Amino acid sequence: MSRLLGLALVIAGLGYPFAVYFGMEHLSPRLFAVLLGGLWLARLLLDDKRPGGRWMAIAALTFCALLALAGDPALLRWYPVLLSILLLGVFGLSLKFGPPMVERLARLREPELPEVAVRYTRTVTQVWAWFFLGNGLITTGLALWAPLSWWTLYTGLIAYLLMGLLFAGEWLVRQRVRRVA
Numbered sequence: 001m002s003r004l005l006g007l008a009l010v011i012a013g014l015g016y017p018f019a020v021y022f023g024m025e026h027l028s029p030r031l032f033a034v035l036l037g038g039l040w041l042a043r044l045l046l047d048d049k050r051p052g053g054r055w056m057a058i059a060a061l062t063f064c065a066l067l068a069l070a071g072d073p074a075l076l077r078w079y080p081v082l083l084s085i086l087l088l089g090v091f092g093l094s095l096k097f098g099p100p101m102v103e104r105l106a107r108l109r110e111p112e113l114p115e116v117a118v119r120y121t122r123t124v125t126q127v128w129a130w131f132f133l134g135n136g137l138i139t140t141g142l143a144l145w146a147p148l149s150w151w152t153l154y155t156g157l158i159a160y161l162l163m164g165l166l167f168a169g170e171w172l173v174r175q176r177v178r179r180v181a
Contacts, residue, residue: 005039017156019032020077020148024076029070032067032076033064036060037064077151078143095126100122127166131163135162
C-alpha cells in the first residue's frame with residue numbers, strides 16, 4: 001500500500017505543474033488542496049518511516065490547509081518551492097546529524113561501505129542539498145515574478161531534466177570512483 005501511495009505522490013508531483021497550468025482558471029485551489037492533502041495525509045498515516053517523512057507530511061498538510069483556507073490561485077505556484085525546501089531540509093539535516101542521505105541510500109544495497117564510499121556519499125549529499133537550494137530559489141523567483149507558462153515549463157520539465165542530468169552525472173562519476181578505488 002505504501003508503494004502505491006508513494007507512486008501516487010510521484011505522479012501527482014510530476015503532473016502538478018500541468019494541472020495548475022490547465023486547471024488554474026477552471027478548478028478551485030481548494031480542490032487542489034483536498035487532493036494533495038489527501039495524498040499527504042495517507043502518507044502520514046500509512047508510511048512515516050522514511051527520513052523526514054513525518055515532518056515533511058505535516059509541512060505539506062499545513063500548505064494544503066493554507067491553500068484550502070485562502071483559496072488563492074497564486075498559492076498553487078508555491079508547492080514546488082515547499083518541496084525544494086523540504087528536500088533541502090532532509091539532505092541538509094542529514095549532513096549535520098548523519099548519516100548523510102546518500103549514504104543511507106547506498107547502505108540499502110551495500111551495508112558495509114568502505115571509507116572512500118562514505119566520503120563520496122557525503123559529497124553527493126552536499127551536491128543534492130545545493131541543487132535543492134538552487135531549485136528552491138529559482139521556483140521562488142518564478143512564483144513571484146514569472147508568467148504561469150514559464151513557471152510550468154521550469155517546474156514541469158526543466159527541473160526534472162536537471163535532476164536527471166544530476167543523477168546521470170553522479171552515476172558516471174560513481175563508476176569512475178569505483179574503478180579507481
